[in-house]
Amino acid sequence: MLDGEGFIASLLSRGITVKNKRVWLAGAGGAASAIAWALAEQQVSELIIYNRTPEKSAELIRKLSHSFPATQIVAGDNIPRQVDIAINGTSVGMGEGLAMPFSLDALDPRTLICDIVIFPENTALLTQASRQWPHAFNVLSVRVVLIREYR
Structure with a gap:
């Protein structure tokens, strides 16, 4: 769950809150699941989860829906649309790969684009987002520290 706490803290x-926001999340693995739980705890209005393995996202949606019945939690497809926040919670884009975890084509320039990949610093997703929306205030990148120290 630290990944989720770290994401929200970031x-x-x-100065960004997620309460009452419509959020699209790619991934249903460990880090993405923790982020999904944290988003639901923060009372997003809708959480749309996409995973390449539909059974995995369905299981996460079932668990979240049981724990957060007031939050709309649904399965999505691989193209985020009309959301306030779009998150890459997968490893796609890590390392030297140029793969994109999702398309930005259907997103509004005010959509917050988040990528949990920490290497490279400028992932293909964030690079394309900043090209597509050249104004710094239109595209925000969020770096998430995956390991937090507790003293």
Whole structure:
């Protein structure tokens, strides 16, 4: 669950809240699941989860829906649309790969684009987002520290 707490803390440190936001999340693995739980705890209005393995996202949606019945949690497809926040919660884009975890084509320039990949610093997703929306205030990148120290 630390990944989720770290993700929310990263957003809050930038003055960004997720309450009542419509969020699209790619991934249903460990980090993405933790982020999904944290988003639901923060009372997003809708959480749309896409995973290449539909059974995995369906299981996560079932668990989240049981714990957060007031939050609309649904399966999505691989193209985020009309959301406030779009998150890559997968390893796609890590390392030297140029793969994109999702298309930006259907997103509004005000959509917050988040990528949990920490290497390289400028992933293909964030590079394309900043080209497509050249104004810094239109595209925000969020770096998430995956390991937090507790003293």
